[in-house]
Amino acid sequence: MNPPPAPALDHPPLAHAEIRTIVLGILLTMFLGALDQTIVATALPTIGRELADVENLSWVVTAYLLTATAATPLYGKLSDIHGRRAMLLTATAIFVAASVLCALAPNMTVLVVGRALQGIGGGGLLSLAQVIVGDVVLPRERGRYQGYISIVFGVASIGGPVIGGFFAQHLHWSLIFWINLPIGLLALLMTNRVLKRLPRHERPHRLDVAGAVLMMAATVLLLLALTWGGVRFPWSSIAIVGLLIGSVLFWAAFAFRLLTAREPFLPLTLLTNPVVGFGTGSVACVFGTMIGLSIFVPIYFQVVLGLSASASGLALIPLMGGTVVGSTASGQAMSRFAHYKRAPFAGLAAAFAALILLAGAPDRLSIAADCAALGAIGLGMGSLFPVTTVSVQNAVAMHQLGTATGAMNFFRQLAGAIIVALFGAIVLGGVGPSGVTVEALASHAAGVAQTDLAHAFRWVFAAAAAWIGLGLVFLAVMEERPLRGRRRTNEASVPAE
Numbered sequence: 001m002n003p004p005p006a007p008a009l010d011h012p013p014l015a016h017a018e019i020r021t022i023v024l025g026i027l028l029t030m031f032l033g034a035l036d037q038t039i040v041a042t043a044l045p046t047i048g049r050e051l052a053d054v055e056n057l058s059w060v061v062t063a064y065l066l067t068a069t070a071a072t073p074l075y076g077k078l079s080d081i082h083g084r085r086a087m088l089l090t091a092t093a094i095f096v097a098a099s100v101l102c103a104l105a106p107n108m109t110v111l112v113v114g115r116a117l118q119g120i121g122g123g124g125l126l127s128l129a130q131v132i133v134g135d136v137v138l139p140r141e142r143g144r145y146q147g148y149i150s151i152v153f154g155v156a157s158i159g160g161p162v163i164g165g166f167f168a169q170h171l172h173w174s175l176i177f178w179i180n181l182p183i184g185l186l187a188l189l190m191t192n193r194v195l196k197r198l199p200r201h202e203r204p205h206r207l208d209v210a211g212a213v214l215m216m217a218a219t220v221l222l223l224l225a226l227t228w229g230g231v232r233f234p235w236s237s238i239a240i241v242g243l244l245i246g247s248v249l250f251w252a253a254f255a256f257r258l259l260t261a262r263e264p265f266l267p268l269t270l271l272t273n274p275v276v277g278f279g280t281g282s283v284a285c286v287f288g289t290m291i292g293l294s295i296f297v298p299i300y301f302q303v304v305l306g307l308s309a310s311a312s313g314l315a316l317i318p319l320m321g322g323t324v325v326g327s328t329a330s331g332q333a334m335s336r337f338a339h340y341k342r343a344p345f346a347g348l349a350a351a352f353a354a355l356i357l358l359a360g361a362p363d364r365l366s367i368a369a370d371c372a373a374l375g376a377i378g379l380g381m382g383s384l385f386p387v388t389t390v391s392v393q394n395a396v397a398m399h400q401l402g403t404a405t406g407a408m409n410f411f412r413q414l415a416g417a418i419i420v421a422l423f424g425a426i427v428l429g430g431v432g433p434s435g436v437t438v439e440a441l442a443s444h445a446a447g448v449a450q451t452d453l454a455h456a457f458r459w460v461f462a463a464a465a466a467w468i469g470l471g472l473v474f475l476a477v478m479e480e481r482p483l484r485g486r487r488r489t490n491e492a493s494v495p496a497e
Contacts, residue, residue: 019136023145025191026129027152029092032183033125034153036099036118036176037064038160043173050173053108062227063112067119069223069413070216075124076406077265079131080399081207085195088128089188095121096184103177114177127409130389131402132195139394139483141335142386150327150385157294157320211257211265218250219414226421230428270404275395278478280408283388285471286348288415289464290381292423293319297374299427300457304363305370318371322378323385331386334483340391341480344384348472351380355465362461363454381468384475394483422463427456 040060048057079087098117105111126149133145167175225243233239258264258271270276294316301307301315326347334340354373358365365373389408396404 028187030129033122034156039164039176043164051108059112063116064119067116068123070219071123073406073410076402079402091121091124099177099180103174127406131405134393142390154324208265214254221247278474279388279392282471282474284411284415285467287412288419289467291416292419318375319378322375323382326379326382327385330383344387347380347383351377352468359461362457426459
């Protein structure tokens with residue numbers, strides 16, 4: 001069933017200059033969240049030494065992951081109730097304030113608390129940015145702006161580790177948090193005034209507090225199990241099994257709540273919408289695979305192909321660069337072609353083939369061939385992101401735009417955690433010695449047979465191919481609905497939706 005037509009608007013159309021200012025402002029807020037997920041990793045050893053607490057160092061990453069993932073769908077729902085401007089300003093303010101706390105942290109406990117608060121703010125930055133683009137740009141033109149979002153993530157993914165390492169080695173680790181202040185304040189100044197002119201699509205809603213709490217509790221328990229399993233505790237330990245059982249029980253309670261609540265946290269009409277359901281499933285599989293590959297490909301280059309740490313970081317550029325190029329090109333194509341699924345379908349098929357190639361010969365291809373394969377994988381994965389985001393937003397009523405976008409981003413992040421845990425279990429299970437973490441694998445590689453390492457990564461690439469294949473199936477099943485809006489004929493006449 002096609003979605004209802006967009007309601008008539010009681011506000012004048014936004015001029016192109018206003019749209020450009022809004023988009024630039026929200027890209028800055030997105031850059032805050034994206035950069036903070038990558039800039040911290042290379043500074044962790046320095047932070048651990050200076051705060052004299054290496055044992056709890058992993059919580060600097062885990063605390064952010066837990067709160068950001070759990071908060072993402074909540075921001076989407078609240079933006080449908082209270083408006084995008086209020087929630088984006090709230091998320092940015094929380095993020096910036098938490099950054100100050102992190103920068104001033106005298107010990108690891110305060111730093112971890114600050115990172116958890118950062119996650120509460122950061123969980124809304126990406127989701128709300130995509131929702132705001134949906135508010136001001138027609139679906140037919142929206143893909144191009146989703147390409148800009150991918151560029152932001154690509155720059156953060158490549159530049160974050162470099163900046164973090166430079167600050168930690170040559171200046172001071174706290175600068176990785178202080179840098180958020182000027183960027184955040186600039187974003188607030190740029191968007192505060194123009195966001196007042198955002199189209200308003202809110203309808204009276206009642207926040208399902210019980211459903212939100214159940215969903216967040218289930219998510220946190222699952223993420224803790226995935227983070228600790230095979231690293232801090234064996235997968236068969238009472239701690240991990242207990243966390244998984246607790247998560248299942250909370251998910252079951254959440255499902256019951258969806259069926260019985262008068263206005264559930266995630267409306268069933270959204271979850272059963274064939275575009276929203278299959279589109280979210282497709283992007284979750286592919287996005288999760290991208291996150292997993294971005295973590296494990298540098299390790300693969302070090303322990304299997306023998307590259308240095310710096311060279312392995314450079315070898316990741318084809319994957320992330322390909323993702324940016326694929327996303328940008330696919331987004332541009334959406335405004336020109338009616339059958340917008342063809343580009344990501346071909347792209348994912350090529351990515352699947354490239355992963356099969358890497359799985360078949362993980363230690364026999366040249367560096368150039370590996371980089372070419374990774375470039376093809378990146379192009380294919382990137383081509384899907386704008387298509388699924390715009391398709392999901394195009395398939396729902398405007399007053400549900402925030403809820404649908406927040407749910408999609410939540411399942412993307414959750415899939416990323418699941419796939420990273422799966423890849424980690426494959427690698428650590430293949431190299432043998434217990435107690436060796438993924439992060440420390442390179443330093444232990446000398447004691448592990450090269451064939452064992454190659455065999456482990458053979459299965460990593462095979463698992464990645466399976467996830468991409470599942471994403472391809474979901475994309476094939478997803479309905480290709482006409483995008484609302486008309487092709488733009490001149491830059492100055494972009495109508496608001």
